Ligand code: SF4
């Protein structure tokens with residue numbers, strides 16, 4: 001039976017444009033993004049599995065809506081290299097490195113070793129002026145973190161939109177670092193397939209490597 | 212119970228749950244956040260999940276061929 005009844009959480013896609021929009025007016029709103037960072041991890045750490053991805057993730061819904069209902073996706077298969085394990089885990093590592101670099105910049109600004117950079121960095125490369133969204137008032141490191149964090153959120157949303165347009169609506173979910181991390185946590189919790197037995201996914205008949 | 216085939220999930224499933232949302236029979240669920248599993252008794256082989264899956268891990272098994 002298909003679950004067609006709409007729930008309150010089916011409208012969470014609205015969070016994506018609101019979040020990106022708020023950061024356009026005041027960069028300090030970027031701190032709200034910490035919720036999307038901690039919540040999925042906490043859910044999977046405390047046994048909720050991938051409930052975040054499967055139910056609450058605003059970005060997944062947003063991409064699904066644009067690519068699905070609004071037909072903005074080419075609906076072509078995600079390229080093989082993009083769904084390979086090497087790319088998934090490679091992207092996760094890359095993401096971590098860039099995240100720590102962002103924290104390091106925040107630290108440098110906090111210790112006055114560097115000036116606050118009032119720009120958003122797209123695709124980890126292009127500095128886009130964003131000074132209108134900050135009128136001062138916060139500690140420099142607080143503002144620097146906001147610019148850095150917003151850069152990550154905007155960049156990853158843009159990558160998500162690009163792969164949505166070119167491939168499947170939710171191709172981003174294949175290599176989304178948050179999705180990869182939560183699945184890794186769930187794997188650890190569930191134990192190795194050999195120990196916990198078959199997941200009864202029927203994958204064995206399609207050439208499951210766990211069998 | 213007479214469909215010719217049923218869906219099977221490959222091990223590179225990313226547990227995103229896209230397939231769960233489109234299955235008209237509620238035959239798929241995500242097992243402990245690790246991998247999607249198909250209840251082959253419920254599956255009618257319609258192929259909706261396969262069209263949706265961004266990781267391209269869903270294949271079909273002909274009934275009666277594997278066992
Ligand atoms: S994989 Fe990432 S974008 Fe997709 S639903 Fe999960 S957290 Fe959201």
Ligand code: SF4
Nearest residue numbers: 234254255257258260
């Ligand atoms: S083939 Fe159709 S019925 Fe079977 S699991 Fe996929 S969506 Fe559900």
Ligand code: SF4
Nearest residue numbers: 224225227228230264
């Ligand atoms: S859509 Fe594909 S990758 Fe996502 S949970 Fe279903 S089988 Fe796994």
